[in-house]
Amino acid sequence: MTPTAFNYELPFDAPTPTSPDLRDPPALLSILDAWVARGWLRRLDRAFAGFLYDCEPDTDPQVAVAAALASHQLGHGHVCLDLASTLQNPDEALSLPPEGESALAMRLPSDVLRGLDLPGWQGTLAASPLVEVVGQEGKAGAGSPLVLDGQRLYLRRYWDFERRIADALRRRLRQPPFEVPDLAEALTRLFGPPSGGPDWQKLACAIAARGSIGIVTGGPGTGKTTTVVRLLALLQMSAAAQGRPLRILLAAPTGKAAARLSASIGEQAGRLPVPDSIRATIPTDVTTLHRLLGSRPDTRHFRYHAGNPLPIDMLVVDEASMVDVEMMANLVDALPDPARLVLLGDKDQLASVEAGAVLGDLCQDAEAGRYSEATVRWLEAIGGASLDGAGLQPGDPVRHAMAQQTVMLRHSRRFGADSGIGQLAGAVNRGDAAQARRMLEPSAARQEPDIHDVFAPSGEALDRLLLDGHAASGGNGPQGYARYLDVMRRLRPPAGTAADDPAWEAWARTVLAAFDEFQLLCALRKGDYGVEGLNARVARALLARGLIAQDHGWYEGRPVLVTRNDYGLGLMNGDVGIALAVPQGEGLALRVAFLRSDGVAGVRFALPSRLSAVETVFAMTVHKSQGSEFAHTALLLPDKPSPILTRELVYTGITRAKTWFTLIEPAPGVFEEAVARRVRRVSGLVV
Numbered sequence: 001m002t003p004t005a006f007n008y009e010l011p012f013d014a015p016t017p018t019s020p021d022l023r024d025p026p027a028l029l030s031i032l033d034a035w036v037a038r039g040w041l042r043r044l045d046r047a048f049a050g051f052l053y054d055c056e057p058d059t060d061p062q063v064a065v066a067a068a069l070a071s072h073q074l075g076h077g078h079v080c081l082d083l084a085s086t087l088q089n090p091d092e093a094l095s096l097p098p099e100g101e102s103a104l105a106m107r108l109p110s111d112v113l114r115g116l117d118l119p120g121w122q123g124t125l126a127a128s129p130l131v132e133v134v135g136q137e138g139k140a141g142a143g144s145p146l147v148l149d150g151q152r153l154y155l156r157r158y159w160d161f162e163r164r165i166a167d168a169l170r171r172r173l174r175q176p177p178f179e180v181p182d183l184a185e186a187l188t189r190l191f192g193p194p195s196g197g198p199d200w201q202k203l204a205c206a207i208a209a210r211g212s213i214g215i216v217t218g219g220p221g222t223g224k225t226t227t228v229v230r231l232l233a234l235l236q237m238s239a240a241a242q243g244r245p246l247r248i249l250l251a252a253p254t255g256k257a258a259a260r261l262s263a264s265i266g267e268q269a270g271r272l273p274v275p276d277s278i279r280a281t282i283p284t285d286v287t288t289l290h291r292l293l294g295s296r297p298d299t300r301h302f303r304y305h306a307g308n309p310l311p312i313d314m315l316v317v318d319e320a321s322m323v324d325v326e327m328m329a330n331l332v333d334a335l336p337d338p339a340r341l342v343l344l345g346d347k348d349q350l351a352s353v354e355a356g357a358v359l360g361d362l363c364q365d366a367e368a369g370r371y372s373e374a375t376v377r378w379l380e381a382i383g384g385a386s387l388d389g390a391g392l393q394p395g396d397p398v399r400h401a402m403a404q405q406t407v408m409l410r411h412s413r414r415f416g417a418d419s420g421i422g423q424l425a426g427a428v429n430r431g432d433a434a435q436a437r438r439m440l441e442p443s444a445a446r447q448e449p450d451i452h453d454v455f456a457p458s459g460e461a462l463d464r465l466l467l468d469g470h471a472a473s474g475g476n477g478p479q480g481y482a483r484y485l486d487v488m489r490r491l492r493p494p495a496g497t498a499a500d501d502p503a504w505e506a507w508a509r510t511v512l513a514a515f516d517e518f519q520l521l522c523a524l525r526k527g528d529y530g531v532e533g534l535n536a537r538v539a540r541a542l543l544a545r546g547l548i549a550q551d552h553g554w555y556e557g558r559p560v561l562v563t564r565n566d567y568g569l570g571l572m573n574g575d576v577g578i579a580l581a582v583p584q585g586e587g588l589a590l591r592v593a594f595l596r597s598d599g600v601a602g603v604r605f606a607l608p609s610r611l612s613a614v615e616t617v618f619a620m621t622v623h624k625s626q627g628s629e630f631a632h633t634a635l636l637l638p639d640k641p642s643p644i645l646t647r648e649l650v651y652t653g654i655t656r657a658k659t660w661f662t663l664i665e666p667a668p669g670v671f672e673e674a675v676a677r678r679v680r681r682v683s684g685l686v687v
């Protein structure tokens, strides 16, 4: 971030909140204003501190600073402010640029908080009528805007979200297990007889069948969907025997993820060794979480909630790592207590765009297992295989309550042992940058490499890569963006094809599918290596090659990403569409084709002028790509390290690739730094 022009600077010896002259609210607020002007703090955070002064003019500046920083943490995905780590590294609580500005004559949090210790800060917060202290009976402050829980300071709403999730999940964990008659036999029918070591898919299915909460986590292609399809079959067989099939709903956070799960479940259900009557009761329609809960325009409230729960017996949520703390709280509220909840997702992926890392928090023991003796005995009996030698750590049914209902799938079926993508993703996930680097080097052993590393490409070479991929001309290797435009041109229905001819929809589908053959991912939004610069670059290169008619505004072939839910048009944040010329009246007109994401197969055509929140999507941030997969995925790193660039981001980028992955490295060392940096989102969610 470059410093913005700024004409208000405090003298370096400006007062600190502990000094008496900062007891005057304007003095502290002007420091916050200075941080806002630098882009270190959001306006919203400053406004929150101002609001507290409006409520309580005598507010201690230590409380006001803490409130502004707690609000600011939400923008970084943290659910709360950890006071102790803020005191250790006060300046990290702001969005400071990576280097440089701290030497300027500016008051930083480190100056403002100087001399303060944790008990002192907690004490001041606890004394404020604006702060409720968890566990302190009789203190005024119920309903107050801030909540102090030990050393974590929350904005009330977020404390409330965490508490609602924890309470609901604890309630679920306390419920007596469901009785599934002949469970072991049914599992054997669906997964085959025991064959030596533990079959984690079978065990995941068993655990999810017995409890009213089950979590199945695993990397890409480890069989999460396969497991859940068999779970649905198992439960429906048992329900059919009792004469009433279960009402099951499937949901995912984005339309794209919903469409992918729907296709995968449909395909897998077709292969299940069950009678057709059971197959017919397995749902394949997958809705988005917003639709499931019944979002209403312009409000955060949903149609379904604790007072009007969803009329279902079971809910399966895929890509649960993308679900933020607010959505998860709404989800668990809307689920009736007797219904089962199954969460599927990859705990190692980037967390949700909004605050929270709910799946990561719930899966903190998944790697180690942490099964109690009773759980181990049950799993061994039901799975017919010993868990000795599985490398698990012992657990306690109370301290590791959620672990008893969690299974981590450990073997990727999509990426075999010799898959470069699988091994690269594994090395990155372990933080082993040296091994990851070895994987990126060309190897004679890999005849048809599935990973490529492009180092410091010239402008021309980069353009060629983005347009043509690594495919030999006309070949079927890893593609670039020229491919879908070629499909668009070649397969266009002939002139004169009637507007209502299904050929137009079929063509739009094919072009949309061809677009998924390649996606350029990046970490940043701004600059040459961010979404904005790269979008402009690709459009320029396509225009120069004559593949599009213009590189700005609306043109045929422009791919767009929806950035806000539009219920009127039935489009969800994350949906991708392509502008295509289709018949309108006597001629052709541009309409943007989207695959429907509401469980109905088909294409929806939207008028470009109706799309108020879309952006070109030749380049996409890794964050936005969660829940999607592309045959060839290229991840372009920036030329300098950035705090945004983390191990989770690189892992998520790599695992978007279905068949080929290309890493584009403009500068040395950035990849290694990214792999070394972990995201740790601050939260207090413990179940």
Ligand SMILES: Nc1ncnc2c1ncn2[C@@H]1O[C@H](COP(=O)(O)OP(=O)(O)OP(=O)(O)O)[C@@H](O)[C@H]1O
Residues within 6 Å of the ligand: 201, 218, 219, 220, 221, 222, 223, 224, 225, 226, 227, 264, 413, 414
């Ligand atoms: N037990 C199994 N035996 C044989 N093939 C399997 C088994 N489990 C999964 N597969 C195959 O492995 C592939 C990946 O499985 P699946 O789609 O269930 O994984 P996933 O974890 O849901 O993947 P994603 O990361 O895409 O969500 C599929 O082709 C599936 O058919």
